[in-house]
Amino acid sequence: MSDRIGFIGLGNMGAPMAEQLLNAGREVHVFDLSEASVEKVVGLGATAAASVAEVADGSETIITMLPAGTHVRSVYLGAGSLIDAAAPGTLLIDCSTIDVETSRAVGAAAVEAGHEMIDAPVTGGVMAARVGKLNFMVGGAEKSVERARPLLEIMGQKVLHAGPQGDGIGVKICNNMSLGICMIAAAEAMMMAKRLGLDPKRTHEIMSNASGMSWPLVNYCPLPGIVDGVPANDGYRPGFSAAMMRKDLRLAQEAALSAEANTPLGAHALAIFSHFCDSGHLETDYSGISKLIGGDAWDYPRDSGE
16 A cells, blocks of 8 residues: 545545645545546646545545535445445545534444544635645544644644544534624624724724624624635635535534534524525625625514513
């Protein structure tokens, strides 16, 4: 077995992650159902594989970045599966954001087959992936995490070990539920300031140094012309799309149901982002929720004061 890397899933996140590995001089063999996606990464120096099994043949480490749990189960456990095709001792790194149950089931199957596996979902979005500044929330055995660390540090800036296999995705789901809620709060506050005739830049500066501060407000402001380099300044081109936020909020509600956790704000955030997506904004950045909140079409229930 060589020290080459297999990479499966070359979407908006996977392609720039694979590019970072290529830029670092790594040998990368790639597979995706989209021929155009494969050709783009091959043009950067990768080698194309014709199947999951061909990616596995000769790869010491295999990284997957897939859309949903069904795709992860298919790649790892389906016909011609990665687990069956990979040589014993292969390190499998799943960076997909999926449900905890699938992550743990796939991880257990991989270990039983003689592999090492970690879940390593990411935060930071496409912009961070393009410059190698992702944060990885990792679940798995300590030795496997340390084995993966050099590659993760090529693609990202932080490797945060959450616990056993599946805990990385669990933390990611909790984090993104909070992120979605806080983005709505930031959008509501900034749009209310706008309607009140307040100076938006001064409002942002003061709130960023006061008790109402949050990561979305400070670093990813949902109004244009306030923070440099954010999607709000580029017509809300994602970044991290509203569709992806809705997906993560759905995962959070599924996890809350399974754990019997009470998450009313998470549920309401899902309803708001679902309305936004269903209104034609699937591929709008999630910070574009300010467009819905600031518009006249959204009918919020209001406290009557009684």
